[in-house]
Amino acid sequence: MKSSGRPQGYLFSKGYSNYIFMLLFLLYMFDYIDRMVITSMFASIEKDWGITHTQSGMLVSAVYWAILALTFPVSLLVDRWSRTKTIGIMAILWSLATAVCALTGNYVQLFIARMFIGIGEAGYAPGGSAMISGLYPIDKRARMMGIWNAAIPVGTAIGHFLGGFIAVRLGWKHAFGLVAFPGLIVAILFLFLRDYKTVDLAFVNNTRQKIKMKRKDMIREFITRPSILFTYFGISAVVFVTTALITWLSTYFQDVRGVPMDKAATMASIVMVLAVIGAPAGGYLTDALWKKQQNARLLLPALSTLVTAILLFTALYLLKGTIQYLCLLLMGVCVMFFISGAAAVTQDVIHPGLRATSWAVAVVIQHLLGSSMAPVVIGRIYDLSNIRTALGILPFVLVVGSVLFYMGSRYYRKDMEKVTKIELEAA
Numbered sequence: 001m002k003s004s005g006r007p008q009g010y011l012f013s014k015g016y017s018n019y020i021f022m023l024l025f026l027l028y029m030f031d032y033i034d035r036m037v038i039t040s041m042f043a044s045i046e047k048d049w050g051i052t053h054t055q056s057g058m059l060v061s062a063v064y065w066a067i068l069a070l071t072f073p074v075s076l077l078v079d080r081w082s083r084t085k086t087i088g089i090m091a092i093l094w095s096l097a098t099a100v101c102a103l104t105g106n107y108v109q110l111f112i113a114r115m116f117i118g119i120g121e122a123g124y125a126p127g128g129s130a131m132i133s134g135l136y137p138i139d140k141r142a143r144m145m146g147i148w149n150a151a152i153p154v155g156t157a158i159g160h161f162l163g164g165f166i167a168v169r170l171g172w173k174h175a176f177g178l179v180a181f182p183g184l185i186v187a188i189l190f191l192f193l194r195d196y197k198t199v200d201l202a203f204v205n206n207t208r209q210k211i212k213m214k215r216k217d218m219i220r221e222f223i224t225r226p227s228i229l230f231t232y233f234g235i236s237a238v239v240f241v242t243t244a245l246i247t248w249l250s251t252y253f254q255d256v257r258g259v260p261m262d263k264a265a266t267m268a269s270i271v272m273v274l275a276v277i278g279a280p281a282g283g284y285l286t287d288a289l290w291k292k293q294q295n296a297r298l299l300l301p302a303l304s305t306l307v308t309a310i311l312l313f314t315a316l317y318l319l320k321g322t323i324q325y326l327c328l329l330l331m332g333v334c335v336m337f338f339i340s341g342a343a344a345v346t347q348d349v350i351h352p353g354l355r356a357t358s359w360a361v362a363v364v365i366q367h368l369l370g371s372s373m374a375p376v377v378i379g380r381i382y383d384l385s386n387i388r389t390a391l392g393i394l395p396f397v398l399v400v401g402s403v404l405f406y407m408g409s410r411y412y413r414k415d416m417e418k419v420t421k422i423e424l425e426a427a
Helices: 014-036 039-049 053-080 083-101 107-121 124-135 138-149 151-169 172-190 215-223 226-257 261-273 275-290 296-318 321-334 339-348 352-371 373-384 387-391 394-409 412-417
Strands: 202-204 210-212
Touching (some): 014 107, 014 124, 014 151, 014 172, 039 053, 039 151, 039 226, 053 083, 053 107, 053 124, 053 226, 053 352, 083 124, 107 124, 124 138, 124 352, 138 151, 138 275, 138 339, 151 172, 151 261, 215 226, 226 352, 226 373, 226 412, 261 321, 275 296, 296 321, 296 339, 296 394, 339 352, 352 373, 373 387
């Protein structure tokens, strides 16, 4: 124990650290509820407003385009100002924007409101990842990242279910209003949390002198770390697949298997929510293996992503009926196994004062190539052919992700040796 009374490696006491983590988890869950509640309501919106499948996909992509545009500047604010205040303000904004979706009267208005959800969400993932990296010791980082990222499938599944459930009973606009306000309450609580002191952007040169970082030094932090670059693109490949499934799996069940909208939404939600098992399990296993073999934080994502590709290929190309759905359920467990190790790497091999910025770079790349592209690309292929053909490309994207993670694992040890060691202090 340190003289401050807090455990070794912790920023605050365990109790207060876990309280902050609980609020971070809830906010991430509400983030994805608000983001994905629309996906199971596509059929209703298309019927009411006469829009295409591509336009439906764009309502999801609108969120990611806004995140893509703003996440990098917001992450700089997070790293240089305050994680807690930035997170709280952003969460208030995205909750209010979700509520406004219920008041829209046409497609353009809904598209703009969805973009404001993305504007609010732009700072959350970078700020949250930096907070968790500061709250807990490095040997617990992957498991805490895994538990935190389990909020993604939980929020997605709840949003997916609520969208279909409420749309059938009350109308699709009511769903936006009902899911908006719980997150608003947690966002306000977050404004009053303690933070850690802003980290001085400096490094020690070869002559043991402390040098303040310039812009070129910050850029060098990233481009001289091959493990983090491969990780960014590996994450993007898997995120393309998960976003495509989140957006279109319910439609697949409706079109291919003739399942009613509310039941299809439930089936798709169950598939995606099973990632709540995979994300934490991947974190615990990654931390355990990391103590014996450091590059396990990328070797494990490489293996789990390849297994996910095989399961998804088998389900889409070789199976039908109940056995197909069981295979998709197993895929749902495996698909988020990668995130804990990959997310930890984005924090491990970078200067502590650039952690939010590092995750922001990951967000920019994964949204540019993954999240924002997947709904539109799959929607376009669907318009030109059918949903079965559209989803059929996804296993091959996962194979690319697996190869990228493996390549990154070959550089992880050397990149860890380059990192400036700085102990964080509570504000």
